[in-house]
Amino acid sequence: MVQLFLREEAKRKEDLREEDSERAKRMIWLLKELESVIWSLITRSEARLWIYNTISCITSLTPYQKREVFMSLLRTRSKKGNQTRILQWFSNFSSTGLRHKKGAKALSQFAFVHRNICWEELEWKGKHGQSPAVVATKPHYFLELDILRTVENFLENVPDFWTSREFADSLRDGDIFFVETKFFVDFFVGLMYEEDSRDVWEVINEFLMEESFSVLCQHLLITLEEQEFCAFLESLCKYLHRRMEPNDFGDSSCLLEFVLSKFSGCESIDQLLLLNAVIYRGRQLLKLLHDEESQEEQAKINDIVSHICSISSSTNSFVPILNECLKMKTTGGIKILGLQSWAFHYALSEKCQSPEAWESLFSNNGISFRKSDRFALLHGDELLEENDSEMDDRASTKRRSRKKKKSKKKRKRNSDDDNSYGHGLLDLDTSNSKPGLQARDGSWLLSTDGFSASWTNADLPEHLSKLCFSTWMKWAFAKWRNVA
Template sequence: MLDLFLSEPNWKEDESAEMRVSLLNKLESVIWSLMASGGRSEARLWLCNTIAGISSITHHHQRELFIDLLRSKPLKKRLATQLLHMIFDNRPQKAGSVISKRSYALRKFFQGNPTRISQWFSKTGSGLRQGQGANALSQFAFVNRDNCWEELEWKGKHGQSPAVVATKPHYFLDLDVQQTVENFLENVPEFWSSNEFSESLKGGEILIIDRNFFVLYFLDLMYKEDARDVWEVTNEFLEEEHFSSLCKHLLITLEESDLCDFLKMLHKHVKPKVECKDPMDSSYLFEVVVSRCSDCGCFDQILLLNAVFNYGRQLLRLLRDEGAPEDQAKLQDIVSEICAIPGNENSMAPIIKGGSKLKTIEAFKLMGLQSWVLFFSLSEKCQTPQSWESLFVDNEISFRKYDKYSFLHDNEVAGEGGSDLDYRGSKKVKRRKKTSSRRKRRRDFDHDDNELLDSDTTNNRLDLHSSVGSWLLSLDGYSASWNSADLPEYLSKYCLSTWMKWALAQWDQ
């Protein structure tokens, strides 16, 4: 019998607890030895994805979190670089507004660079939204024609007068853009701080020309000049963007120590829901851990806790792919020893309650390891419908066999006046009746052998469905059907969420 420990303990001491804790600690070290070869980076990615799923962080607090990181020492230039790429991609106008206020600085950007000149000031051929730089150049030249018209270079044999261009503005297409801009760089400095040029930069299209140049430019504005408007743009973006998007793009750039610091800062802001109705919610239980632990311990401990809490299936795959046969055999032996410990209702009580010997984070970790032991064992041992139903009976879980065909039939017989479930079923029956009548009409035109083939195929589908097995369980009020592929993950997570609920109730007394 595999005990899921779903009966609430009476919180008496249990002699087997010390042995269980010792074996779970052995299991932890074996898992880490197997993951060391290539699983650490994947485990880090799992952690970042879990943090991204936390839902109780307000927009104000998410801005605060990332600003604190950006301003912490040593400087987080990798983090800032990634954030600037996000701003350039998602809110280029915000960056454009910063550049437009410093348009004169772009004089050096264009000096000695014909490619940049051509991309920004030509009407065609750059792939940008056409005309921003070209329009700025033509508008400035016409408004200031008394001072700079002679700096314009034309492709034809003779130049164009302002009077002619005023009536035929398309003549500006005959401008030798390269030579004209070089003349303006040399002889018309007021153009680079003009309203015309500044306005052309506000949309942010200029960023496309050389992304790396502007990233470095903004980093200098942030950290060398401490430019107020740049930090205002950064603050606005961090408050407007979704927390999940920020985490997925930014946390991967952090060193492990910085990620630990982020979790400590996160502790002050997370406020998980009172109770989670869905144990499959990947981030909720981790959110509870962060809210309860001001110190999440060493980084390895956090990676492991998240892996066994939320990525049991992926962890098992990783261990099977990375581990040598002897290491996997050792893992199997430890899991078997844990499952062989004589169980009773108090077997998990010392771990769940925590007590003076266990820190909060360690108690959570041990609960997670025990739930992963259940996941591992269920994946290995429960291979048939009979084995699953025996497990349900042994652990006092009420169940109903789920068969969508008989389920529809039962609803059809039930008729009107049933529950919401019956109502949904009756609508399906009506659709099925229409489908059946169409099939009947088609069969009238078919040969007898085709009828037999159709009947055999249907029976095979039913036999296959029956052999795989699917059940409705009392654990979730019979609200969803669970098959053998999903049950190990669902039951192990359900057990973990149940133990944590008991633990929180005990700790809050």
């Protein structure tokens, strides 16, 4: 049976036997072997995408801090351009003046309103030009306008057009950026660095402060090379050295911020990627392992985890392993704790296939539990009252009917999948002398969260492995704080 080490030990260093130390060193060696196999299972780019998504969940940064972190990611590009963009924007004339669009509409409106200063700048493809009066009655004549020569004339001789209300209105919906997005991005960056435009930097500052950190991460981090990502992490870490109490480690976001706050240079990037994979992407790793192409890796991990569980079951103390972690750099020690927790995640997913196995695990690890009824929760001696209102009865009947249908469909889908884990079913519990329905889908209320949620076979491995990691981190944090 897996020993989860959820109860803190008060052993002193002199109380630890040499045998305990050797077991701990053997465990560390096995966990490093596990790390090697996991790296053969995932790609580096995949691991980076995972950590980008995890970092995007950070919520503690102020708008100012967020802006400072992302300001360093902007890069300079050269300006480009061609005639195609001019034609795309300004040649949208129609045979009726009512349907001119985008730049064409702006050009025609400005030309009529300010015909005394710009009509002569219109270039026509025919043998002669057209007068305002003729074009007003026959707007399809605009289709004969030489767009490229006309725009060139306006650039040189009609500067008022480019700051006019007509031209501004054509740009207001932002469609112009879809003509060629890269050109406008490059042009904007040129204004930032080559001309150091104050107006542009004000727009950037406002955008970075108002946009969510999550969106900025998801759109900007993916463009970074590894050195740039390391620089981003170092910049981010400046704002994550906040005071944390051990209880915070039950919160995934706080835990991530603590881990990142210990980041120091590119040598730690592999450890961060691996730690993120085993803590926040544990289920994805299991799915990868169960692919047909990963049979070799699964066999190796199964063997390694079996040895890890064997060692854990032969000792009652986590102190030797924790001491070994404390000898490492902070990030390295945290990585070992993360690998240990994922090893338990894997073991529980593979070995706990029956209600009896789960309840034995709970009992052996000091976890109080109650069976959870999927239709109505029974708390201790509390029973369903027979004098409930008629309305409650009808509502309950409808809920039961829907859930029964859903349960039948679920059982039908999984009836041929003997190797599926996380979907074990329980019959009605006839051993309990108290009346009332008992759990049919293998779900429990646990003391780990104050009996507040119903945990099923599918969710328990991840829940307990994260509980282990956060518990061990509390102990490690207390020791690191004492050393500091």
